[in-house]
Amino acid sequence: MRDEAVTKIFETAKAEGRDFLFEHEAKALCGHYGMPITAIAVATTEEEAVKSAEKIGYPIVLKIVSPQVLHKSDAGGVLINIKDEKALREGYNQILKNVKAHVPDAEITGILVQEMAPNGTEVIIGSTNDPTFGPTIMFGLGGIFVEILKDVSFRIVPITKTDAEEMVKEIKAYKILEGARGMPKADQETIVNTILATSKMLEECPEIKELDMNPVLVYEKGARIVDARVIL
Ligand code: ADP
Ligand code: MG
Numbered sequence: 001m002r003d004e005a006v007t008k009i010f011e012t013a014k015a016e017g018r019d020f021l022f023e024h025e026a027k028a029l030c031g032h033y034g035m036p037i038t039a040i041a042v043a044t045t046e047e048e049a050v051k052s053a054e055k056i057g058y059p060i061v062l063k064i065v066s067p068q069v070l071h072k073s074d075a076g077g078v079l080i081n082i083k084d085e086k087a088l089r090e091g092y093n094q095i096l097k098n099v100k101a102h103v104p105d106a107e108i109t110g111i112l113v114q115e116m117a118p119n120g121t122e123v124i125i126g127s128t129n130d131p132t133f134g135p136t137i138m139f140g141l142g143g144i145f146v147e148i149l150k151d152v153s154f155r156i157v158p159i160t161k162t163d164a165e166e167m168v169k170e171i172k173a174y175k176i177l178e179g180a181r182g183m184p185k186a187d188q189e190t191i192v193n194t195i196l197a198t199s200k201m202l203e204e205c206p207e208i209k210e211l212d213m214n215p216v217l218v219y220e221k222g223a224r225i226v227d228a229r230v231i232l
Helices: 004-013 023-032 046-056 083-101 160-168 188-204
Strands: 040-043 060-065 079-081 109-115 120-131 136-142 151-156 210-218 223-225 228-231
Touching: 004 023, 004 046, 023 040, 023 188, 023 228, 040 046, 040 060, 040 228, 046 060, 046 083, 060 160, 060 210, 079 223, 120 188, 136 188, 151 160, 160 188, 188 210, 188 223
Parallel strands: none
Antiparallel strands: 040 109, 060 079, 060 109, 120 136, 120 210, 136 151, 210 223, 210 228
């Protein structure tokens, strides 16, 4: 049986007539399944944003939360690497201005204040719902590897740990995760555990039509899910 808090996330979105989860809801969902999400808070005033940033620690990232904005950076709704309170206050107002200019009728639910994840190896974990097979989980490296080269692996949910390990190893760019050409090695155990947790989440949450954790930044130890999108 899944956690009450998980059900509540879907109920809130449904009650508000949304067919997608806000990033903080999607990350809370992933967090319930033990996945490595960024520290995150929702602010509804500039002062709240300042307090949250102090708690999380600079540098931080600000992002828009609006039911009319699914692709946040397209609306000028993402500011990264904010280093101090002055930049935070400016950034808070800049985002509101940007979003008003791009989407004039956007309702503003709040502003996300989140941990700025350091650079790492970019991977993508996602899912689609196949009409015949049900939820299918996808893994690949970020950027050109998925978008241009279509270098991805797929499995039908639910999967075993061995399946998850094979998904990681069977992409053509696998050597990059192994630290080819002096690149840092990526923590494959964390990737495998995150893929497994995703499978469990998809199994328990038929509400999820589409999932896109992109990018997930992977380090020599650990990882951070930087953006998570869920379509209901
Ligand atoms: P969008 O809704 O436009 O996809 P994202 O949340 O993906 O917005 O943010 C856009 C980009 O900003 C990301 O692809 C990533 O490169 C960077 N970014 C976003 N959040 C963070 C973060 N917490 N730490 C580091 N980089 C981030
Ligand atoms: Mg994104």
